């Protein structure tokens with residue numbers, strides 16, 4: 030008995046199919062109702078678990094009498110508008126994405142290379158958030174791995190000085206995916222552009238300490254940020270900074286796996302990356318931190334190279350070229366093998382002296398910290414943990430308390446942030462190779478073993 | 491290479507809520523519960539085999555099985571909307587993508603086409619399947635394009651269903667840690683205990699009580715060590731040693747009973763599907779439901 034003969038009549042077929050469809054729809058309805066109740070139960074449960082965390086703060090969860098009853102149908106009228114706030118990111122569970130329609134977009138904040146960001150209000154709660162739409166490039170491989178890493182690292186990083194990712198919401202198209210984050214009024218780059226004076230030394234210390242604590246947390250948990258720069262550091266009007274933009278971040282291990290050197294915006298990129306290493310570690314973030322430190326002193330990015338080679342030259346210009354003593358393994362890096370080093374621009378100045386001359390306002394311990402962060406040899410660079418212990422933070426003036434930090438009118442709250450030109454975040458693609466062909470200043474020798482294919486994006490002049 | 495740590499809470503798993511476990515979209519759609527159990531099992535097994543054919547390490551394969559299993563509880567994920575083959579393929583693809591060993595859509599499509607062709611019955615999910623050469627099977631360009639876009643679509647739907655929470659912690663590394671802490675590794679039969687513990691962890695992925703959705707990896711590791719040591723008569727410290735690993739007697743007992751039942755369950759399933767093709771697509775599931783209706787004299 031095959032059962033097939035039973036269904037030879039097309040008309041019968043249609044009737045049966047229609048009947049089944051109806052049954053399924055009824056069950057779906059029942060299912061939806063059930064689901065609604067589940068969510069409600071979850072919401073209730075959550076409110077119990079987190080006293081005072083009810084969406085609008087009106088309901089006092091200590092008073093059970095005010096809790097809504099869950100008799101079926103009782104909530105029909107306002108069932109739709111009921112905020113559904115599942116606890117998505119604690120280790121205890123998962124739930125489906127909500128629709129982005131739960132948010133009203135207020136204004137565009139900023140367009141970056143991997144997406145755009147806007148200020149938005151959650152309709153049900155009135156809460157202001159930042160919505161970042163994820164860029165869906167290269168859909169050939171499905172959901173982009175970069176977006177996946179951004180979500181996964183940020184989802185699992187929970188720290189006072191790392192921007193909070195609340196949930197992922199989606200649009201109707203499968204390509205519409207948004208990160209819902211806490212909203213912060215400023216980013217350090219835009220903020221600095223509007224400040225007439227740089228941050229005061231005590232304020233700088235507070236910012237740097239907070240930033241370093243976040244980086245220490247990431248590194249402790251084997252996360253490399255790989256794109257630390259002032260535009261990726263947010264600041265609120267409560268004296269707090271938060272690290273954002275995990276679009277380049279990823280988990281690592283020890284020893285580190287082979288990784289792309291196409292990371293970190295050029296001006297903040299560590300020398301080992303510029304020299305083509307693929308086995309780097311957390312020290313690359315510490316170099317960026319050093320660059321940010323210097324930038325906060327003067328409101329000017331420290332090394333504003335135009336391309337890889339130029340960037341290296343600017344670095345060597347200030348800190349002196351590496352020597353076999355200061356960086357014994359540097360010659361083994363792919364782009365350094367055939368490189369002719371420039372003569373030391375100021376042969377009698379150590380990196381410390383050079384930095385002191387460039388930043389006369391900085392105290393002795395400040396110079397020593399900066400020099401240790403900007404050590405060419407990644408092995409000599411301070412770790413985040415060591416940085417936190419540095420005497421610079423104990424010296425006078427002491428770091429300012431959060432409540433004493435200055436506040437500023439928010440650009441992001443009103444209008445799109447103005448941006449001065451700066452190199453964009455690294456683009457995915459083939460890694461640039463620095464080789465003899467790009468030699469303009471005569472410091473790079475010819476490299477005979479140039480691999481085909483990958484190189485030559487970088488043309489000089 | 492040292493293990494790549496995959497998260498802050500890398501030792502903990504998101505678990506299904508009782509409500510999620512009580513909601514089966516498939517059953518609401520009219521899929522008999524025993525058929526759902528069979529299909530979930532077959533899909534989990536299919537995922538394991540595909541993972542092996544793709545030369546993925548045990549840990550990544552286990553993650554794929556857990557993701558596959560999570561898909562069928564709670565909201566959406568009905569067997570009358572998604573075929574086990576497609577969801578299994580998307581689970582492997584998604585998990586591998588997040589791992590140090592990503593697989594191309596083409597490898598995934600090829601391997602699943604091969605499995606579909608070679609595995610008419612569930613019985614065969616246990617034997618020679620491992621000997622297939624994944625590179626021996628190709629699909630036409632048209633089939634590939636269609637399969638690939640389906641793979642992407644299901645991946646997107648999975649991510650939405652999970653709220654992008656795709657973290658899976660597995661108990662294998664913990665299990666080794668525990669065996670070391672208990673001083674089993676290095677003793678005579680130490681390796682055997684380890685192998686036996688891993689076997690329990692692997693078959694538990696197929697257990698219909700879904701232990702990987704209800705219990706933390708630390709508990710699963712503890713129960714597997716308990717069983718393996720008992721079976722091989724390797725003495726563990728007296729007293730309630732499992733409490734050191736944050737497992738209480740009740741949970742341990744529950745898991746031990748569950749783990750011991752897996753083998754019988756698998757044998758039953760094999761027998762049930764000995765001579766019949768397991769329905770791997772929605773259309774096949776619909777046919778199976780119709781077949782049962784007729785057998786039961788309904789309509």
Ligand SMILES: Nc1ncnc2c1ncn2[C@@H]1O[C@H](COP(=O)(O)OP(=O)(O)OP(=O)(O)O)[C@@H](O)[C@H]1O
Nearest residue numbers: 139141142143144146159210212213216260274454
């Ligand atoms: N949570 C937030 N609150 C307020 N503003 C934010 C927030 N997140 C991001 N922004 C603003 O949007 C800008 C871009 O965000 P983000 O760096 O995450 O995106 P991106 O596309 O990865 O950028 P890029 O590629 O340029 O680095 C930030 O520099 C900041 O000005």
Ligand SMILES: [Mg+2]
Nearest residue numbers: 141260261274
């Ligand atoms: Mg950015």
